[in-house]
Amino acid sequence: MTRIIVITSGKGGVGKTTTSANLGMALAKMGRQVALIDADFGLRNLDLLLGLENRIVYTAVEVLSRECRLEQALVKDKRQPNLVLLPAAQNRTKESVTPDQMKLLVNALAQKYQYVVIDSPAGIENGFKNAIAPAKEALIVTTPEISAVRDADRVVGLLEAAGVKKMHLIINRLKPAMVRANDMMSVQDVQELLAVPLIGVIPDDEKVIVSTNKGEPLVLSDTVSLASMAFDNIARRLEGETVDFLDLDTPNDNIFSRLRKLLWTKII
């Protein structure tokens, strides 16, 4: 049974596309057949994050207008053969596709792939409706900011009304130090408001920006970062494993305390 997952948030800039790219890659690394769909027609980004921009020949719009076959439009990842991307058209708008057409595309992909991950555009208009129409489950991405959480709440309501009942929450860009100082909403605060089961917390990490600019998803990099570990863990939880949440509270301390310990021991 293919898992059809939409990654959505309501608010823009919270990390939907980054999450889609990394999660897709993490699932592919685990040996799953993954198809990523960029549903952000007119403002596509997913190809950039995956570093596949220069390989795009056809897009979803051409598939729908029967100018090419679906297989021709799928872009295979250069590093990970299990991952394909169905790019969105950049020269069209969200109105160029209907929810029924999205369903058609996704159902065709569901025949071959174990995961179909749909990267939804921001907002709750046509593009959002297109993205959620074929979805069986949803990952809500939010940052611990009041505006992002409010929009996420709205989106949860819309997903419920649209019949997408299986939902999970990803809290992105958490700054543990700020939470400790009581300057940022904590994971508990967000969870209490949204009442959606949590599947992952991703700490704020500058490496994400670097990996985005390079077109190399973080989960593929050799140096292990907390953010890439968090994405890997989300992928494992999607697979049904129980993985303990990363202890984000200590790492910052650890570097210093380890250093201090190290120095301390040497001095003695």
Add this chain to the structure above:
Amino acid sequence: MSYDSALPETKPNDNEENAESNSALTNHIEVIQESLLGTGELLESEISDSSQQEQASVVSEDDKEKEKSSQEVKDDNELDVSEIKLNPNIQVKITTEEGRLLLILPTESQIPSTEANWYEIWQQMRLRLLAGDRFWQANSIVHLHAGDRLLDGRQMQEISEALTEAQLQLKSVATSRRQTAITAVTAGYSVEQISKEKSLFTPINPPKPLEDALYLELTIRSGIEIRHPGTVIIFGDVNPGGTVIADGDILIWGRLRGIAHAGAGGNQRCLIMALQMEPTQLRIADSVARAPEKSPSQLYPEVASITPQGIRIAKAVDFARPKI
């Protein structure tokens, strides 16, 4: 005493003015005692503008509408807008009447038929179906009351799909529109033709008794608005950005963080109750109050009511009914 610090204690003024019963007034809310009517009128004029724009699409969509003189239609709509203000009952309703489960859609005079409005209606219907499933058993039979709403085959199918998902069966359709009836027959439902007058909006100038309480088991999330011409009981939270508007009382078995408007029809004796009261705004009849800037440190079940000083919140255990 500053407003902010007035959470668990009582403002001294209050104590003097109704000392006999006011041990109950533990919490205190800043009150903007402004009449809702002022802003209401402004809104109304905006609404009537947009409804005239929509007018064009309604007329072109349906041939039959053309038979009406455009003047008449226009008048209708202007009338309706003011009545919508008075009567919050413009949402999809699911009720039982004489043992029959009825799904009642708003009439076209209440919500004109456009594609955007249909999406809204469809969403409301889905929400109501999600929230009220303890009122029916699986495979119950539903009678759709479409009134004068024009439904095409796709819309009929969407209704039927939504009902099937809630494990309900659509059996019959009551309509005053010939085209809707034809659609329903084509889809295989039994049709009950109702006369047009019956479905027309009856003016509510003489006060009507409140409708049965609406019981909803769901979280009212941002952007969701529940309106009901009676008491509303919500088993779940009302999140910031969510709104509950009732002609009667509002009971929230959960956290109230959004907007609650009790007694929307003008009844000042209506109450708002919540297990945790952290509202964005409370309204009762035509009074408005907003919560203090600082949220209270301790939360317990509370009741909001209108007092001579405006809307006040009291601990539920201390709330003495005869006071109002």
